[in-house]
Amino acid sequence: MKIPFNGYATLAIPNAPKLCKRLAMMMALTLVSSASGFIMFHNIVQLIYYTACIVCFVYLLGGKDTHIEPKFLVFYALIGINVLILDIDPIFNSRIRAAFFILVTFTCSPFVVSERARLFRLYVFKYSIIGFALLSIGSFFCYFLGINYMNQHVAGQLYNEAYINFQGVGGTFSGLTVQSMMLGPLSAMAAMLFLNEFQLHPKKIYIVLFIMASLSAFFAASRGALLALVVPVIYSILLERNKKIGLLVVIAMLAILPFAEFVLEGVINKNGGTEINIGSRQLKWDCRIDEFKSSPLLGVGFSSIDPNGADDFNRLTGQIEPGSSHLSVLSMLGGLGFFVYLIIVLTAFIRVRNSNNPNAGFLMCILLIYLVHLTFEGYIFGAGGMLCYVFWLVIGLCFDSRYKLDNLEV
Template sequence: MTNYNSRHSVQFVAIFLTIFTILRIIKFVPTMPPALYYMIWGISAVYILMHAYVSCRINYSYLLFIYICVISIIGNDIDPKYNIGLRFIGFLLIVCSIGPIFDNDWLYLLRQKCFHFVLMGMTIISVISFLIYCILPTLMLTERGNLYGGITIHSMQMGPIAGLSTVYMIHMILNRHKGQGNKKLIFYWVCLVLSLFSCILAGSRSAILAMIVAVSIYIWRYYRNNILQFIKIIVCFVSIMAISTPLWWTYTKTVQAKMELSEKKGGFITSRSSAWEARLNEFVDSPLIGCGFATVVGSFSERGNEGMVEPGNGWLFVLSTTGIVTFVIFLVSYIHYLFFLLKMSTDESILLGSGLIFWGIHINAEAYTLSSGTFLFYFLWLSLGYAYSYINKCKLPKLAY
């Protein structure tokens, strides 16, 4: 049980972490240096972990994950440009704070509130971005590529943010409007439509696909005892989308351009296939400890000369940089959490499970699984941490992964 003071401290930390992490991706806010970002995370981690020792459950599989990451750093000659010490410390601070390593009642409450606060923040970003785009469209375009990024720093951030916002609004419409009146229901529907438009405008095919699958799974599990209703909703949705095509088709220009470019190059995944092949080659060369935590071999997947990389696949990035054992831990834990959450089929577990489905699909194209300086990394590991805490809280058999 947590007392009033504990709940109050959870609320404060959750609000702080949400604002702190979200502001870092807003393009109108000055960029925070990585060292300062990790220093603030260090202070936050110390405070959070001070609350973790009380009746603490430990996930030993992820402790092994961390240990092998350390071995992958020691066992490889990593170029200094990657600043691997700072990267790994940042990874360790964030994953130990909100990831699936430690768990107790206080950490459960923290992750629960952070999870919902971030989803609310994503909705605000998606809605505001589209509204500003309708008034000043050029202001919402990125400097790099002239793509729709909304108020975020990149369209590749905007896509998954708007996609998850869409999933969250489906959740709010189906579960939270009961007894709240029509005004809130209308508000949720408006946020849903604007989030959907933002997701389409961003032009991230992986985010759109992940959003469609996650929403479909959410509705299917919500109406698991009424399959006919599920079918009716899907048919109704498809019909509405077909009828309203003239309204939203113009927002698919970026997606159409990417599809045309892919066709010219030979296929839908052509832009990622070379990166995937490079990751597999790195794994084959060093299957046990990988090529080094959060790094790549050669310059093919690098962006610039500052150690930034674009690995192309989050699953393969874990495999290629830290080896087979960490990959198995990451994959098996993901499947475990997803299985139990969808099996439980409470309103919260369906939302959390749908979120994990979104991540599982999206990281096939965007590799932020080990990129501790990114917002998507934070929310991915927060989702995994909350899933671990939620399953423990519901007193299912204790998970080893």
Template sequence: MIRAVWEYIKANKKFLLLSFMMMSSVIVPIPHGQEMFYLTMLYIFVFSVQNKGLSSGKEMPFVLMLVFILLSSFVNMIFDIRLFLFIFIILGVSPIFSSYTNFKFKERLLKMLFFLIPVISVVNIYCHRAGINYFQSQFVNEFDFSGIMSHPMWLGALAGISNVALFYLIMKNKEKSWLIKGGLIFLLLCSLYVSVIAGSRSALAVSLVSMAFVLYLLSDGLGSIMKVAIIVSVIASLTLPTFMEGATRMKMKMENQDADLMEGGSRSHLWSMRVKEIEESPLFGIGFATAYVFGHKVTGRIESGSGWLSVISQTGILTFVAVVMIMWNCVPGLKLVKRDKRLALFYGELCYFTIHSFAEGYLYTSGYYPCLLFWMLVSYLNELPVYFERSLAEKTQSLPPA
């Protein structure tokens, strides 16, 4: 397996570099990480434009979303730099510039990201043991941990993505030797522990739900599901004491939920603010990257508390309808998982992003990797039914590593 991984990396070194640059915006030790992220955005955009082909017929909901977002911006006369970054992202990854080449580009980049993220996640185990914690805030205390990430929120989200990817690899390699399976299980346990020490209850819970969804997609029936459930129960009973030792931050959040300083107030308070903003301007929202903070309308970097509520509160119901259309277009590809089990990884991660976006607002955070990753994944799955047959034929002939 090590040789297969090495050969895969050599064959996809460009995508490894792009993935690393894309993640660098939230990894503190990497110099000029934000600039590297912007360069990645630029490369993706230029590549998409240069390789544009015939329309796939999937671009209209994305066009409508951009039109309604711009309409909201003109109504509110708010034009923040984050708006233009978001438009740049959508133009680069969406079916607006559609072609089979762009589709395969997104597939390879997504796959590399989902395999690189677990490595970054597990590195934070060492950071925790070595006392490396780059998180700095006026609210910081001894239990706040972000490892090499700039904020525990980014670490929690990263660990959740990692959990789903590693579980997929375990299920995909269940016929391999116990050494390989044991190594992957160990990495998954490390990644789950990172979720715990990051203190993100939502990321951990949603990743577990998404892992169950991957199990459902890859299972051969109730018998195989029960077998995995028994193994999981045994491992959970053996490792629970260790996980409880690292759950101090989670316990503090539960004990002090209504005044969680790290999240700028309880999530229920943030949600209530988003609802008030929706009531104020339901059709067009109050402006992209805009929210009320302590009674004042603020545009810029904000903690929204929910990605889905932010879509409505910032850019209105019209935009939300377009986004729902985009998400609905991901559903037809689900039936294709039976023919290509490798698609379970993408749908497992989609499940994670979709549910976790109720609790975290990174759908519009255009300066960071989760926003780019989410919209690239959604765009890929929108076009999946169009290019699936050709892609499957190529995979069957070449049989690349999963």
């Protein structure tokens, strides 16, 4: 079976053993399936996801010359110390969540350093980004066909009118994905794929695909995701001085301009006007800062918040919405954990920025998408979520970007 987009230069990577490809495909399929709204059995997908993580964990341990990344070892150690010595409310299940986080990120983060691990991460990313591109382009058509799978996954609101008559109503459209907050960043990544491919091979089809993926991000009406799309585009034009990308963006803007009111209607309605409104996040950000002040060294605890604070959480499951991943690292792990996290992110940024890999620019753009989006969403420690996995996968790929992969023995 021919894989869509498989001939793209952006996705050109060295050949790998069949077992590596199959395990990477299995891992990627669970990620894409968890993001897909038309998959009705997400509990089964979640079980397969964790099973895949365990299988891939064993596979990566068998690589030749396997060793560990010291920075990530320190990060794991701090998380372990955090959940063992802090008096964290049991409702948050911090120790169990920390164990799952370490298990999941073992397969995608830069923790395992080996040729096998590097190649595996490349293939998981390749297969995943293909799936995201298909979901994004498909969601573009869904917007005009009246198809919205977000309606199927909002508890207690299966036939809510807002999810049926979604056009122009911000935050109610997810297309083929499970949630509008999923469609936004997913479409931003897909748009950057087509943007980078246009840079390598300036064909009209990539202009069309870039516009479609970008519009899917607009239809999702996620302000954080839209900003996450704009920042890497500006980076590509200004810092990389890329005339081809600048041309594509100008063409895209001219093509969308006559329909600007229609495209932006959902974002404006969700925002409550044309001015930027972050009121929905401000309380959470203030709470994260207060939590850091209350425990500046070690934080309040992994995957937890102050149960007596102003921020709300699910008091049955302990599920939280931190409002910002960067601030959640600061509040949960304290200044010590945030310092190590900052070193990891800066190392990823510097390595991919200085890489001679021809696709390093694309990887940098995906990293920028995440760094911006993580400012507004708190999924960085959500080991069961696709966005969490792919973020740490991107960090792993950035760490790997200084290596040259060819003629591997894995």
